Amino acid sequence: xxxxNVAVIGCGIWGKNxxxxxxxxxxxxxxxxxxxxxxxxxxxQYPDVNIISDYNEVLKNTDIEAVAVVTPSHTHYKIxxxxxxxxxxxxxxxxxxxxxxxxxSLDEMATSNNIVLMVGHLLMYHPAVNRLKMLxxxxxxxxxxxxxxxxxxxNHFKNDRSVMxxxxxxxxxxxxYILGKEPIRVISAVGASSDNNEIMDITHVTIEYExxxxxHISDSWIHPQKRVNLLVRGTKATAIFDDxxxxxxxxxxxxxxxKISKNEILDYIEIEPLKLECQHFLNCIENGKTAxxxxxxxxxxxxxxxxxxxxxxxxxxxSLNAVNFxxxxxxx
Numbered sequence: 500x501x502x503x504n505v506a507v508i509g510c511g512i513w514g515k516n517x518x519x520x521x522x523x524x525x526x527x528x529x530x531x532x533x534x535x536x537x538x539x540x541x542x543x544q545y546p547d548v549n550i551i552s553d554y555n556e557v558l559k560n561t562d563i564e565a566v567a568v569v570t571p572s573h574t575h576y577k578i579x580x581x582x583x584x585x586x587x588x589x590x591x592x593x594x595x596x597x598x599x600x601x602x603x604s605l606d607e608m609a610t611s612n613n614i615v616l617m618v619g620h621l622l623m624y625h626p627a628v629n630r631l632k633m634l635x636x637x638x639x640x641x642x643x644x645x646x647x648x649x650x651x652x653x654n655h656f657k658n659d660r661s662v663m664x665x666x667x668x669x670x671x672x673x674x675x676y677i678l679g680k681e682p683i684r685v686i687s688a689v690g691a692s693s694d695n696n697e698i699m700d701i702t703h704v705t706i707e708y709e710x711x712x713x714x715h716i717s718d719s720w721i722h723p724q725k726r727v728n729l730l731v732r733g734t735k736a737t738a739i740f741d742d743x744x745x746x747x748x749x750x751x752x753x754x755x756x757x758k759i760s761k762n763e764i765l766d767y768i769e770i771e772p773l774k775l776e777c778q779h780f781l782n783c784i785e786n787g788k789t790a791x792x793x794x795x796x797x798x799x800x801x802x803x804x805x806x807x808x809x810x811x812x813x814x815x816x817x818s819l820n821a822v823n824f825x826x827x828x829x830x831x
Contacts (some may be wrong), residue, residue, distance in 0.1 A: 606794030640733030651722035704786030
C-alpha cells in the first residue's frame with residue numbers, strides 16, 4: 500500500500516483513538532485541534548506529526564490526501580462539505596449530519612467528485628458483529644423476528660443534541676447491516692430528559708424492517724452501569740452480542756431452551772474495530788472502492804433518526820401513524 504497522508508480534525512475523548520490508529524497505520528500527517536492543552540500533549544506524544552489549530556491549513560495543504568472529522572455532530576456538515584470541495588477524501592464520525600437533507604447533499608457531492616466518503620459506524624467493522632451477520636446469512640438463527648439494541652451508559656457532559664444522536668447511529672447502522680435490510684418505517688419514538696430541559700438523555704425508538712422484523716433501540720446517558728447489548732431473535736435460535744465482556748462477546752441460545760448451543764459462534768478474530776475501520780478507509784482510497792459505511796449508508800441512518808426525533812417532539816400526529824420510507828426507497 501502506498502503512503503496516505505491523513506489529517507485528523509478534533510482530538511477529544513474519541514479523537515485521540517482515531518489519531519492513535521492512523522498513526523499506527525503510518526498514515527497520520529496532521530492533527531488539528533482548537534484546545535491548546537490538547538495540542539501540547541499531542542506534540543509530546545507524536546513529535547513527528549504536524550500539530551495545528553487552524554482547519555484552513557488542512558484544506559490548503561495539497562500533501563494532505565484525506566481528513567478524519569471527529570468534532571461535535573452539529574459541525575460535521577460544514578467541515579465535511581469544505582473538505583470535499585477541497586478534494587479531500589473524508590472519514591467522519593457518526594452521525595454524518597443531524598439533518599437528512601444535509602447528509603444526502605454530502606453523499607451526492609462525494610459521489611460526483613469521486614471522493615471516498617465514509618461514516619464512522621464503528622460496529623459495522625466489529626469482528627463479532629460480522630460473525631453474527633454471517634450466522635444470520637447462513638440461516639443459523641432461522642427467520643429473524645425481533646432485534647433489541649440497548650446502549651446505556653453514564654455521560655455527564657451531554658454535549659450533543661440528544662442521546663439518540665450520540666448513540667443510536669450505532670444501533671441503527673448495526674441493525675440494518677446484520678439484517679441486510681433498510682428500515683420501512685419508524686413505528687414509535689419517545690424521549691425524556693432527566694434534567695427537565697431540552698436535551699433528551701433517554702430515548703426509545705421502534706423500527707419496522709422488511710419481513711415484519713421489529714427492532715427496538717434504547718439509549719441512555721444516565722445509566723450508572725454500562726450496557727452494550729444486542730439481541731437478535733430468530734425462529735431457530737437467539738444471538739446475544741455483549742460488547743462489555745472481555746471475551747465470549749457473542750453467544751447463541753436455542754430459542755426454545757435457555758441452554759447455550761454450539762461454540763461455533765465464537766470463532767472470530769479479536770481485532771480492535773476502530774483499527775479495522777481506519778484500515779478500511781485507507782483501503783477504499785487506495786483501491787477507489789465505496790466504503791461499507793458510505794455516505795448513502797450515513798444518510799439512511801440520519802433519515803431514520805430525524806423522523807424519530809420529529810415523533811418525539813410531537814411534530815407528527817400522536818398515534819400509530821408511522822413514517823413510511825417506502826416511497827423514498829422505491830425512487831433509488
